[in-house]
Amino acid sequence: MKSSRDDQDGTTVLRLPTDVRVVNVGLSILGEGVRAQGVPAVDVEWRIPAGGREDLVDALVRLYGTATERIDEANREVARRLDEGAPVLVSVGAAIDEVPGVDARTILHPGPPLPWEQFCDPLRRSVHAAVMAEGWASSPEEAESLVAGGEVELDSANQHRTVVPMATALGPSAPVSVVENPQGGNRAYSAINQGSGKTPWFGVETPEAVERLIFLREAVGPVLRDTLRSSGPIDLFSLVAQGLQMGDDAHMRVQATTNLFLRHILPDLVGSGHPDLVEVARFLSFDHLFFLNLAMAAAKALIDWAADVPGSSVVVGMARNGTTFGIRLAGTGDRWFLAPAPPVGDALYHGGFASEHAAPDIGDSAVLELVGLGGAAAAASPAVAAFVGGTMADAVSVTEAFDRICVARSGRFKLPFLDYRGSPMGVDVRRVVELEATPSINTGILHASAGTGQVGAGVARAPLGCFQEALLGLNASLG
């Protein structure tokens, strides 16, 4: 760009030549000044890093400065683990037999640890249902007084290498999927997906909902156990990688992967010969979300392995209990950084429901967003596109938002709409805080108070506060 001076009235004016195109990377007022002279100017979206908060800026200066080499190396190792681990489903068994630290009175819940008084309505009801399915109480009221009386040991599933979606509460006799990560030598666990309709994971505590938990324990669990004994281990992320070519984001939409899984186990399922086999087949036939919990367990196995890398700025835990939203960093150990659970936005509600009926964001499924799935893989999914604006271009923009806050791209989760580029993975707390851009999470929405189950689905935006605290925590931990 050439300029010319104009000194006629004694002042110095910068004149633009006529044939110029301007990109303004400063404050928008600079672009306005150019446009006022009739010259087109494009403003680059620009903001002060970390909103200009001094403690955060100081931490970023160090974490991107003197500490960056060490952090980047740790992050590369985290990314390697997230990409190279190949978790396999090895068996199904009772939580008390499989999950470390679960005893005869333990009930695991989603999200960070939380005192019972603070449990939200849907999760409270789900715990009631689990207590009734265990046979400890025969009504929600009895269950409530049992728990309030301290006779049930509540704990965060995440603390036990376990993940549970939405408002799932997991009793000791409930069946869990056992997922092994051979590369890391670690295991992770998840509840069996409870299916659609009036079920506890959607915050329902009716007799019908309790019956579902008993059916899972007495029929679905044993049939899957026998099926897996016959099929051998199943590579879960190999199925997910195919599912992403078939419209799944593997969080809000897991139908393709569910179907691939069912076709894979079909001969062993049929051969298992359990007396309840037809009823189990009917359940599996109706449950298009069945694979969700398996994908979550696989993600948990990888993220727990990644959590062992010291000094990394990558988020290795992201979970919600409907009251608090918590994250963990590889570089800060087991500590949870908390914020209030956010509402779910960009929502589509079932008929008759609206945002005033919606419980806050809940569940451990956000672990998927940490490994290149869910929101990070939105560009793979026409079904997700419907929730984020309606076109594939809208879904692509969700994935691209993840790209800006992630340290790597997946080598196995490919996005056809982006010419088979890998989905972004490894959320870097530095980038989140610098850009004030938190991950978006594709999720369901439960009724806030009526105990009637799911009322819609949408996109939750992770709260910034816990990332800011985590950044400061990381900075402090580096000494």
Add this chain to the structure above:
Amino acid sequence: MKSSRDDQDGTTVLRLPTDVRVVNVGLSILGEGVRAQGVPAVDVEWRIPAGGREDLVDALVRLYGTATERIDEANREVARRLDEGAPVLVSVGAAIDEVPGVDARTILHPGPPLPWEQFCDPLRRSVHAAVMAEGWASSPEEAESLVAGGEVELDSANQHRTVVPMATALGPSAPVSVVENPQGGNRAYSAINQGSGKTPWFGVETPEAVERLIFLREAVGPVLRDTLRSSGPIDLFSLVAQGLQMGDDAHMRVQATTNLFLRHILPDLVGSGHPDLVEVARFLSFDHLFFLNLAMAAAKALIDWAADVPGSSVVVGMARNGTTFGIRLAGTGDRWFLAPAPPVGDALYHGGFASEHAAPDIGDSAVLELVGLGGAAAAASPAVAAFVGGTMADAVSVTEAFDRICVARSGRFKLPFLDYRGSPMGVDVRRVVELEATPSINTGILHASAGTGQVGAGVARAPLGCFQEALLGLNASLG
């Protein structure tokens, strides 16, 4: 565009102003003249209609002229039928019991009718295998002499409301899927897909291949029959519509729809209790092309209904026997218009094979390209994209080529990559001949002579000659 005269040397010159952008819709030499003056010009791709052949141009002038109102009205009715018919799978039974006109010595083959001497190698072998599976011969040589001696009645499956993919030969005892089109009150039939590996539909006649046909008859057919008795009718195109949101074009790639179908029938399949159920489940688990034949039968049911509309210029039959390629028009009744079977281009070959090993294009599956599937729905399928250039943009261009030769867009087959636009359907012979742009067909490739089965997959381009003949036939039939 403004112009200026320049009379200085006595001649009149048309000068272009400096700030001009030119789109040239004439011969490319006009664009070159503009570019020679230093002005940018874009040439519109332009060609003489119908290659300038006078008989074709005369026919087009009439079919787009005085006859157009009548034809367009007929085509609207054809499009309505293709869009509104909802074919359902109602049962599975032996061809001799279900298919009209099949008797105890009939073997049906793909494509237009053909004398035995002209059968290509893979189809010849497939007929041998079918003859052996019927128990009429115990070796390919015995089968050959039986057929050559006229003791087997060969007929085109299409003539019996039936469609068979690739080199499938269908004996009287072989099981067929029975598909009903309630809106049209007609039925169509297809063979049961033979699965992958060394099988007759890929031109293999070994004992293993014959065994597959016997397994289909003795086990797969009966299990599916019992399953359907229990499940009731299944809306096939409702599954296909979902499959298109999951990466299927429903021709080259039918995996998502196959999986949806299997999940749908799962409880009834499990409940059928047949002694061979586990083996059948293993077969279904491995056969990712299983739904192909069902999609074809559904397409055949609609296209046969559409074929009853007089005076339409829409193609209602497109089939290949490996020797000839034939089409039929609604406006010209049962008559086949033929051309030599084309090679399959844009091919990816299995290791060790190349175009010199490839048999010409074969099978009835091109019926899918007439109802908005296959090449018409290429834009739905990342898997198909791999065959047509590698990116989704390449797949989109295949769909857009169909758009230029079709009369309508599907109301149920939606393309996410094109913002959920319906896939093009109803190939208009007028447009094909005018633009010299024939449909492309996503298909497999068989070995030309070795009887070793499938060697690759690719895209066949329908030959122009039969469309030109059909156009002249339509013109003549309008009197």
